[in-house]
Amino acid sequence: MDRLSAVLDRFRVQASLFHTGLMCGNHTFEAMPGRAFMHVLRRGEMEVRHLPGEAEVSSLRLAEPTVLLYPRPLHHVFVNPPREGSDFTCATLDFDGGERNPIVQSLPSVIRVPLDAVDGLRPALDLLFAEADHVRCGSRLLASRLFEVVLIQLLRWILDHPAKAGVASGLIMGLSDPRLAKSLVALHQAPHEEWPLERMAAIAGMSRSAFAATFKTATGTTPASYLTDWRLTLATSMMRTRRPVKMIAAELGFAGTASLSKAFRQRMGVSPREWLAESGA
Structure with a gap:
């Protein structure tokens, strides 16, 4: 893999x-x-x-x-x-x-x-x-x-x-676990798809509870939070190329521009427009 x-x-x-x-x-x-x-x-x-x-x-x-x-x-x-x-x-x-x-x-x-x-x-x-x-x-x-x-x-x-x-947690630690890696690779390849806990656990070949606990220990966050962070990190990379936020939201599985903007503000403290202005992108 x-x-x-x-x-x-x-x-x-x-x-x-x-x-x-x-x-x-x-x-x-x-x-x-x-x-x-x-x-x-x-x-x-x-x-x-x-x-x-x-x-x-x-x-x-x-x-x-x-x-x-x-x-x-x-x-x-x-x-x-x-x-x-x-x-x-x-x-x-x-x-x-x-x-x-x-x-x-x-x-x-x-x-x-x-x-x-x-x-x-x-x-x-x-x-x-x-x-x-x-x-x-x-x-x-x-x-x-x-x-x-x-x-x-x-x-x-x-x-x-x-x-x-010296790696303690995060993406690298998650990918180091053969079971978690299966779910993470699938999620990375298709961030726009729906990723309920049941689906992630099934790909890893684990029960929901075991997957959630192992995921949190390895990455330091929950599967749902990781998915949101991954999508938002992709969004910042795409915004640097001046892609329209509406198009980015659709490509990353958000319900719409408002949904992306709300999640972005919660994680980053500013709106996508404000982030672009501050970053000088």
């Missing part, structure tokens, strides 16, 4: 290579709205520091080839040896929907994974490094696309090892 494609089709991510090579001394990466990072430590040892209280850990010590994923804006500092430095290849990530992206919402503030822990990651990284290290026609663009491939491979690993990645 493909647990990721329906989400990534709706909420795309774009990577942009910005550094490859040695880093010596201290390097600060500021928290900027809408900016995520992926860093790949290829060689060397170094320390990563976070501002107190902003991440699950205040510092990390890296001593082996490692991928670091910052899915949302977070101030972090690389502390490298002053002379020999550490060898990095780095990219910024732009998740569609920003911090409302359902994948971003379900991930911890920083994920640290040794490269050898992810099966099949090395071949993609070899291609990425080959393009990043040599200036050829289209090399930067190709390296950026390969970063997106690496991200998908990393997300696959996180789905299979949520505890090791």
